[in-house]
Amino acid sequence: MQKKTYLSCIGIFWILLAGRAQQHSRADLLIKNAKVLTITNGLLENTDVLVRDGIIRQIGSDINVPGQVPTIDASGKYLMPGIIDAHSHLALEVINESSSPITAEVRMRDVVDPFDVGIYRALAGGTTVSHAMHGSANAIGGQNVTLKHRYGTRDPENLVMKDAPRTIKFALGENPTRVHGRGKNLQPRSRMGVEAVIRNGFEEALQYKKAWEEWHESEENKEKLMVPPVYNSRLETLVDILEGEIIIHCHSYRADEIYMLIQVCREYGIDKIVFSHVNEGFKVAPELAKYTMGASVFADWWAYKFEVYYSTAYNAAILTKNGVITSINSDSAELIRHLYHEAAKTQRYGELTDEEALALITINPARQLGIDHLVGSIEVGKQADLVLFDGHPLSIYAVPQMTWIDGVKYFDRENDAADQRLKVNAEESLEPIYLHTEHHNCMRDVDFYFTGFGRNLFQHSH
């Protein structure tokens, strides 16, 4: 009897939860007496933050509002902006379209998976925005999508941050040369080939653009009547890159390849480029500072493959101190749960200040994603993506307590149920157990090329 009541309670709870998240995508909220880590304006003690319709409207002391606004007493707690992950593969059904060295036409927005419980787990670690990227199999991969972790919806479009600009994945080095060169006997097989493939793509895009311009002219001039060229969304996308409409996020490790792409971009007049992982970025920090939108790095990952053997955990510190816009990313369903801790590691490796360290996971990734005018700091007018910690987020003992997106609470450590799956397999009898699995999946969906290769190419796949 008791059991039955318990179970039916769960049922009701689920209905409520699902309903809540879908009905209110923006909400009102008042957080009182928090220690507010604004990121852009230092730490404000004993401060209230008022949110109206999902937007931060007021930051100050003793804010009182008439009417019923959900109010949180945050005395003694730290409030920071929602954490932003500039490199993730969360909530994606597919990661790599690895069948061609250039796949600029594919869109991650087509394969967003709202049922990934990893979204909730990221929220529980304070991460509210992630950059859901194509994998690193191709020199030019697909178009990424920036997600807001509005967990609870069944509609993938509800996760999409619609006011974020377009971005695209590039990848250099071992992954594309392995997948295409070694796996399929296609260029690129070397770092020389990676450059060539990218240049070929850009040149073809210019020709394509010209062909269409000529045709459009001919449409207006009956004398010059032409048949239309073949449409090619791959080249369309490359044209958009050349015209500055898309930010490149490039998977890269070695200094030479980073420098190569900087040079290629400069040649084609592209300045919207962010380097990702970029383990040897520290070697070309001045160049990254001068010519790019920065570097998104791991706090301490290294040695999982040869191109990251000569890495240093001091990378983020060197980059920051050289004036590079630097962020710390996860590329992992596990790390995305504690990016605040990853950022804190820069205090051990390079002694960054609290502000510098927190910027790595807030305003800096926001700048790299082109959404720094919307999120990434606690400022009036910005979207109310917030996370409340019981201690300073850079402390190992800090535990995220609540997470909001657009003023809507999506995580509450005290009140949330354990099982957060939105969808359950009706035929599941034994629930699968995942142990020590590779959580980082830059190279997912490429395995078909490597059967019978004689060695495992996938053990480490970022």
Next chain:
Amino acid sequence: MKKYLVTTAIYSLLLKSALMAQIDGNVVKPYKADLLLQNADLYTITQGVLEDTDLLIKEGKIAAIGKDLSPQNYQVLDCSGKLIYPGFIDGGTSLGLVEVNSLPETQDYMELGKLTPQMQALTAVNPNAVAIPVTRVSGVTTVFTQPRGGYFPGTAALIQLNGYTPDQMDAGFRAVIMNFPSAAKSGSYDSRTEETIQKEAEKKRDEINDMLDKAANYLAIKEKGGELQYYPEMDQLSRVLSGNVPLFIEVNAAGDILDAIEWVKERELDVVFTGVAEGWKVADKLAESEIPVITGPVLSLPARQSDRYDVSYTNPGMLHKAGVRLALRTQDAENVRNLPFHAGFAAAYGLGVEEALKAITIHAAEIFRVDDKLGSLEVGKSATLFIADGDPFEPKTQVSQVFIDGYRIPMTNRHIRLYQEFLDREMKPSE
């Protein structure tokens, strides 16, 4: 911005001189020194915190602990405001057995075959692995490095992270590793039916039982002085059965843990469980069995989709509360340096700082049967310890000096050297 430039300038000045010193031939290498560490807060683990206390390192051991020890002729290191901890022990790694994870040429942790208990991890430990100095400057001084693979992948060894030969690194503990065949469904790609899963696990368990029966046979003949053919696999397993070498059993799913407890009881084995990811589900049963546990990685995803998001963080705390003897592991190679952070997360999520500290010091030492030498700051124990300017679990804390068996460890490694070289590069891009 200005502040950056100033600090950067100061850094580069300092670092340049350091670099010069190296070029001048001042080779940095570990050296043994008798040394008096003065006025530190000693986190002894076994005797609480001794504030403002001295610690004397002599001939590789902790020779004395006390207030105002006489410096006599010893070199003195002022540790005012500093904290001293015993070296941290990682209960499960592949450190030294792999250099670059994706390159099979550098992977020495796995041998062919399912019955290879005689394979010695210590044989393959590379004392010059780049990850070793990277690890030890964090205060992690001692790791259990282990082979993986089949049912009995080999014999793991506890090593000190200093030495020129494996023997010098040997911390004096070995254990045979066993993987308990799982009856759990492994991931969503496991398309086997329940029946198949169960049958396959049973078959594997039967195979292991047969192997151990054979080993028992071998042992009986050996004990009677009978003539035996060369059979290194059975020879090593017979050492497990005779109680000379403990058995470390990797087991993670709740159901498997319960089965393993029963199995161990039936076979009357001396074991330690490792992994134990779902231990929290059967914590009482584990406690009742009195089998010690080495769990981790703490910073990992929950085993099941339906699990609460923080179960990997809370697992150590829940095991401890139930009364399980507990150590922690990273199960890493290049990032064993994160052990203090794994412990810190466990501490924050229910284990508590004191217990978390014990889990990577004295409790680990006990499980590895080296608590006479390691795991706490006590007179007579090995001078394996480190000096920090704060709580070593906190990322912002800096570890200023590490000692391993009385050797003063150079506080550098490739990561630090690359930092020094590239922080302020000389040749900047032209305008």
Next chain:
Amino acid sequence: MRANNLQILFSILSFLIPFFLFGQSDRDGSRRVTSTYYISNTTVIPYPGELLTGQNLLFSDGVIKALGKNIAIPAEAREIKGDSLFVYAGFIDMANKTGMEEPPIPEKPEDFDPSQPLPEIAGIHPHFSALDHYQENNPHDKEWRKLGFTIAQKLPKGKGMLPGKSALVLYGHESRNNTLSENQSLYFKFSTAGGVYPNTDLGVMAKWRDLMENSRLYDKHGEMYDVRSSLRRRENNPVLEALIPVFKKEMPLLIESSDELDIRRALKMQEENNFDLVITGINEGASLLPLLKEKKAGVVLTLHLPEDKFSDPPEGDKGPHFNHRLERVKTAYQESLALAGEFEKAAVPFGFTSKHLPRADFFKNIRLMVANGLTEQGALAALTVHPAEILGISDIAGTISEGKMANLVLMSDTLFSEKARVMMVVADGFVFDFSEKPEKVKEEEVVWEYEAETQGGKSKGKWTLTRKDKKWTGTVSYDDPQGEGVKTSSIENAVVTEKSLAFSFTVQVGTDSLQVSVSGEVTGKEFSGTMKITDYGNYPVRAKKLEKPEQ
């Protein structure tokens, strides 16, 4: 429009039907004597929700000619006794692949570049037709016909995203051409040939967009070239050619889905390129109902249902939250079963597909759906009128009325009752009789204890009904009207269904014989009805079924 075409096609077929013997005799005796039949005195369900009793149904040359109580029966019509039968419109299966073969695909060349494969190698062959790879007389279709299916939408096989065009076929007589229509819809699925571009849903979506756009440009090129031949010639491209009817909304795109995210992707594709959309294989997505309704997508639910895995959970996996997890699996299972009912409640018409369904599960699964919210009418509609509408063949199929194709299912009981059996199937006017070889029907004995109120007071006794070879016989016991003791008579004309019981018997009273008929409704173990004694009157009678009949 298409339906009209179909009808034309059909009438041409009808015209061709008479056998031309060309001077030869029918040496094997395989011809039928007549193509005109009538089902006499039967119960007809002309469309879901309506039930007509005592009907005669006449069909000839594959077309229903008349339905009614009093219709003229031509002399050449052969009678099918329909007294104990329930006649339904033939079922329509959607998105079915039985009898389909994989089309041959060109070999990969030596210097194969997987990033730019030939369309056929990439699984992109929308110009292929299902009919070109259809084994018309395959045994599977005949088995499905035994279950009542008379029309099926056949999908082409193929590994990739665009396997080809579907066709509509009849499960008619093997001597005939049973094609109803070719090029019925274009089949799309979220799958790939593997190892070539496109390799995942990412590539599939991108490739689709490019194909649609280039199909438009191809069409435009063609139009321009027609006007001015001095332009560059348009190279023939069968792939792009095949897509033109889709964007012109002359042919629907049938998209196979495997989960609700596929359904959303299908709707997104429709939004981007504005075509007529049918989504098949639907097994979840109750939350999408408003959207599906709004977008007016054709909807095909799978008849395949998940297995019950929670009633007998595995050992060894228990632990905290085990019951909670089990409960969620159970909920998900029940949601699957209730899905069809949800669609019906939302008034989104849908058909069914038998894809992936073992035949033995067909009636079982429909009954499960009915037990979980789908009405019987809804279930029947999903097998008849709705698929006919979605396929655009409502004027020839889906219901029983004059002028429609003679596609009928003759059941021994109401369609979804446990005991109902398909006795005969009429497809394209051909009668397939399965009543001769009934699937092993167990001998069964039912004993009722009855009590009737007559003028002479209460009358009690037993009805013992025995079924042998699907025929019910038995005895009635009653108090001897002429004195002491119990007499029995044998039961005649017994009609037993799950919900009704009727029979008659004769009582000898001296030299007179009384004709008695009993009929009434059965609810569980209760019978309630009337006993009619000819020339005397009607009397109420109640009976109870005995649990274990005494021998």
